[in-house]
Amino acid sequence: MPMKRPLIAALALLLLAVGGAGCAKMSPSESSSYPGGYGEAAGAADYESDAEYSKKSYDAMEEAPMAPPAAEPQPTTLSRREIAAGPAGGLAPGGQGVPEKSAPKRPATPGKDEAAADNGGGSEVKEDSEPQKPVARQIIYTAEMALSVFNLEDAMQRVEQIALAAGGYVQSMSAGYYVVRIPAANLRSVMNGVGGLGLVTSRSLQARDVTEEYVDLNTRIRVLRETQLQLIDLLKKAKTVEEALHVRQALDQVTMELEQALGRLRMLESLIGFSTLTVRLEERGPQNRIPSSNDPFPWVDELGVEATEWN
Amino acid sequence: MRATIKKILLAALLPVALAPTAGCASYKLEPPDGFVQVSKWSRELHLKAQDNVGLSLKVFKNVQGGSLDYWGADLVKKLGLRGYHLIAQEAVKSKNGVEGTRFDFEYTAEGSDEPKFYVAVLFTTDEWKFVLQLAGNKALAPTYKARVADIVGDLKVRGCKAASKICKGPQPPRLSTPPPTVEAGGDAKGPVTPTEASPTTPTPTPTPASATPAG
Numbered sequence: 001m002p003m004k005r006p007l008i009a010a011l012a013l014l015l016l017a018v019g020g021a022g023c024a025k026m027s028p029s030e031s032s033s034y035p036g037g038y039g040e041a042a043g044a045a046d047y048e049s050d051a052e053y054s055k056k057s058y059d060a061m062e063e064a065p066m067a068p069p070a071a072e073p074q075p076t077t078l079s080r081r082e083i084a085a086g087p088a089g090g091l092a093p094g095g096q097g098v099p100e101k102s103a104p105k106r107p108a109t110p111g112k113d114e115a116a117a118d119n120g121g122g123s124e125v126k127e128d129s130e131p132q133k134p135v136a137r138q139i140i141y142t143a144e145m146a147l148s149v150f151n152l153e154d155a156m157q158r159v160e161q162i163a164l165a166a167g168g169y170v171q172s173m174s175a176g177y178y179v180v181r182i183p184a185a186n187l188r189s190v191m192n193g194v195g196g197l198g199l200v201t202s203r204s205l206q207a208r209d210v211t212e213e214y215v216d217l218n219t220r221i222r223v224l225r226e227t228q229l230q231l232i233d234l235l236k237k238a239k240t241v242e243e244a245l246h247v248r249q250a251l252d253q254v255t256m257e258l259e260q261a262l263g264r265l266r267m268l269e270s271l272i273g274f275s276t277l278t279v280r281l282e283e284r285g286p287q288n289r290i291p292s293s294n295d296p297f298p299w300v301d302e303l304g305v306e307a308t309e310w311n
Numbered sequence: 312m313r314a315t316i317k318k319i320l321l322a323a324l325l326p327v328a329l330a331p332t333a334g335c336a337s338y339k340l341e342p343p344d345g346f347v348q349v350s351k352w353s354r355e356l357h358l359k360a361q362d363n364v365g366l367s368l369k370v371f372k373n374v375q376g377g378s379l380d381y382w383g384a385d386l387v388k389k390l391g392l393r394g395y396h397l398i399a400q401e402a403v404k405s406k407n408g409v410e411g412t413r414f415d416f417e418y419t420a421e422g423s424d425e426p427k428f429y430v431a432v433l434f435t436t437d438e439w440k441f442v443l444q445l446a447g448n449k450a451l452a453p454t455y456k457a458r459v460a461d462i463v464g465d466l467k468v469r470g471c472k473a474a475s476k477i478c479k480g481p482q483p484p485r486l487s488t489p490p491p492t493v494e495a496g497g498d499a500k501g502p503v504t505p506t507e508a509s510p511t512t513p514t515p516t517p518t519p520a521s522a523t524p525a526g
Contacts, residue, residue, distance in 0.1 A: 150420035150421070150423045151423060154423065196421055197421065198420075198421055199421070297374075297385065299369075299371045299440075300385065300386055300389035300390060301389075302369060303369060303386070303390070303431060303442055303444060304390065304393065304395070304418075304429065304444075304446075305418050305420065305427045305429045305446040306420065307367070307369075307444070308365035308366070308367045308429070308444040308445065308446035309363060309364065309365040309427065309446040309447050310349075310359045310363040310364075310365050311363065
């Protein structure tokens with residue numbers, strides 16, 4: 001008797017495995033006619049039908065707003081994927097210009113997702129499969145300095161002179177506060193120069209790596225440019241006003257997106273090329289504490305000409 | 312009756328008993344001729360002359376072993392790091408006979424081209440260390456430096472214990488500062504730390520020209 005139990009259990013497991021595997025391949029009708037295994041078979045069938053339903057409903061949702069009347073097609077907006085695919089992707093060949101069905105609209109997502117989606121369509125696939133060239137690091141530097149100076153007026157003038165001499169410019173200023181933009185390559189030398197105007201009480205430098213965003217943006221711009229050119233070609237080939245209008249609408253949208261991307265790229269390049277240096281100046285005098293060091297006896301920090309003489 | 316007398320006596324004697332502790336500051340210095348008092352605290356005194364020459368006295372708590380020669384060397388070394396140039400050193404005595412050292416410096420502030428004179432007179436007692444400072448434009452140095460001895464002669468510093476060695480401590484050896492140099496960066500705490508990231512030249516990328524669709 002005790003030997004029978006493991007055998008039965010093993011057989012049951014074997015049957016279950018065989019039954020389950022078989023059910024997965026059965027059609028819903030077959031599975032519903034299966035007499036003994038409702039749980040497993042029906043579950044698999046439900047899963048399949050659910051998946052199919054969701055796929056259909058997704059398509060229906062996408063099609064519904066775009067469904068054109070049989071005789072009179074509605075103006076549609078071309079998605080970039082469709083546009084990038086060009087004539088082979090979705091536009092009617094032979095100068096028709098109007099797509100039969102618009103691709104699903106996707107919410108505009110910045111950066112990587114956008115570029116990835118764009119790369120997924122049409123001719124872009126070939127380009128992406130090519131080996132990528134190494135990209136130089138794109139870094140935005142932001143620095144801050146606080147100085148205790150002997151003469152505030154003089155120091156402010158000197159900060160401006162140093163910034164201009166390094167090829168930079170003053171972005172904003174107020175009493176004892178400067179924001180200057182410096183060519184990134186000259187940031188270190190400018191910081192040293194500004195540091196020479198007094199006692200540096202604090203100094204910080206932050207680097208933000210924007211290589212990924214930069215590359216994504218460039219890719220997006222490239223794709224948009226190609227799309228734009230294709231649309232311009234299509235526009236030239238348009239035979240009716242209606243066709244031309246449809247293409248023109250798509251072209252306008254692509255142009256707008258391209259301008260936005262170009263604007264963002266220009267801003268990014270400005271931030272990369274010109275580092276931002278914030279300088280805070282404080283005039284030292286007997287009324288101010290002299291910055292202390294980490295010396296266990298920083299008493300000498302409180303002494304000196306600045307702590308004694310009056311301006 | 313007795314109780315009343317006791318109360319009166321207590322009231323009269325209490326201020327007398329407390330006088331040495333409450334009224335006794337760590338220093339005493341009357342404003343010298345030509346100086347007016349700007350502020351006075353228990354550990355700090357600021358005076359100024361008409362021509363902006365400043366006279367101040369700073370009081371710091373002393374620690375065990377803090378002798379005149381130790382603090383004298385510390386003072387000169389740290390001021391030297393800040394660009395002060397020691398030009399003279401001599402022994403002095405306060406009005407109440409405490410040994411001190413006078414240090415004469417020249418100094419040009421970073422970012423300025425106006426040389427200054429700076430005199431620091433250091434006294435150390437068991438409880439305190441005192442620094443009498445005099446600073447102003449270098450052109451005024453001859454007039455004011457000549458008065459330092461008189462000002463020091465009027466200064467009383469306290470905090471000496473009975474038979475104190477600190478108050479009669481040895482004078483510091485002849486000290487010196489490095490020649491004045493304007494350090495690149497001007498940072499009193501040394502050059503830029505190597506941990507800071509060094510900005511590199513960004514790779515120039517031509518901005519594509521904005522395309523305007525034709526037609």
